[in-house]
Amino acid sequence: MRRNAALMALVLVLAGAMKAPFEASLAADRPASQIALSVKMREQIGQGLSLALLGGFRALVADFLWIAAHVAWEDHRWFTMQQDFEIVTLLQPRAIYFWDMASWHLAWNASHAAAFDPAEPRLAARVRNQRLWIRAGCELLERGIQNNPDSAYLHERLGWMLHDKAGDICGAADAALKAVKLCTDWRMDYLRRLAGYWLEQCAREKNPARLREAYDYWRDLWLKEHAKHPREQWSTIDKNIANRIQRLEHELAVPDAERIFPKTRPSASVVPAR
């Protein structure tokens, strides 16, 4: 009997010692599974769901909560929807789609509903509530970026949210510039231009000190693109960028030698910037 117990203990000790390198290798392969079960998560999802979470049904629970959020959205129960989104994104923090859609619902749909809330007669209160929902959307998306720092898409979405809803043009420009750095797919050309437009808009409307930065950005983009395709005809978009560069060169009084479009050389007709 004692021999048996000793043998069992030996098996357990050996197994425990041997499993460590095994598990380290598995963990290194799959960073997505290394999500800490934070106290906040346990508080929010309750005991029953914690068990499901621990039981490996995290994806399933997240999907069902997403459905619950969908129902809450249809019923215009915005706070319930927000709570469901919080849990869903906590359960599956690497799912870009959840961050994107959840933040969009908060910043666009919930904020719009707050702005036109018939139960709230005070305009100031409606505007305040609208801003609170927009802020909630931005914060959710920022958390999404913290969880997925390599996602160009989420940076771009944050840019749009700051630009269209929060009125933070310079923040939008910064987000788009980060997206450009991270982007590796077909959206690169579009993102480069978007970042340039927003950067210039930020400089013109909010922060004139960034005008030089905007010029340098366009100049760099122009030189890179035209070094790659020197013989290509200018497309409409390229003409737009050329006009912007010309305008900035004029406004910043860039010396002729440093200009892409020197004053002495006849260039394309200057179209007013957007």
Next chain:
Amino acid sequence: MSAPTVPSETVYFSPGRVWVIAVNTLTETTRQKIFYFMIAFALLMIGAASFFSIFTFGVEAEYITQLKFIKDTGLGAIGVFGSIIAIVATAQLLPAELENRTIYTILAKPVHRLEFLLGKYFGAALLLVISVFLMGLLFLGVVALKERTLTRATYQETIEFARQGIADSAKPEERQKALAKAEQSAAQAVAEIYRTAGYGDIVKALVTVLCKLLLIAALTLFLSTFATSMVFTVVMSALLYFCGHLVPVAQQFYDRTEALLGKLMALVVNWVLPNLAAFDVADDLFTGLELPWLKVLKIVCYGAFYVLVTLTLAHLVFRQREI
């Protein structure tokens, strides 16, 4: 003078005998109604997964989310119901033999206890393989059906959109060129949907789920070697199941805590229990992380290692048990 033949009774270990017991165990377990209930529920849930996919917002990535819902629900259902089948079917194997006293007649024959134990385990394992195969087949069918529907709709929408975009005054060559371009983009979209469906990844996920179920069955069999009632085995197995998923948390706790008792407890949990969370790959699939076969093989090896350890422990207990 011919060599003396070894009587069959003296053969210490016979795979043939293990196989006979395994097949017999499989027959017994498939006669239980709970097995059919669980399979029916699982199939119902997997089949209904297609309807859950309507709860998606937005248009841009609709197919990604629709397929995600189906995959999550399908894999979740297979995991849940498979685990229930693994625990319930395995937990009653030894108690039923003891209660019906059939174990006395089996062990009175030249059958070693290890053969008996392995036969029981492989019988339960066969049941799990069949269950996962059936559920997996339906799951793949549902995904394929959804993928076909999405593919057809996307293709038709793309072509129709291009047709509407062509001006009536356009020349036939221009019309032809625009349609060819639309067909090209439609084909790209279809290929993207097929890639998102990820049949290969689903098969890999099913393999890891099966590994987990086989490990759960081994753990349950180990518990039943010293348990006196089936209820105790089922409850303890369920607890082990959840504790097994707690292993990564215990690892983190061990690294962070400074309390000696807490550290010791975390160490024991981490040392003794298998990390069942290592088998959950559903999140990886959706987040787009690569899951090559090498990684799956690592998970399979990890599962096989723990099954071996658990069955060794089960044998050590069972060989000493007074029957």
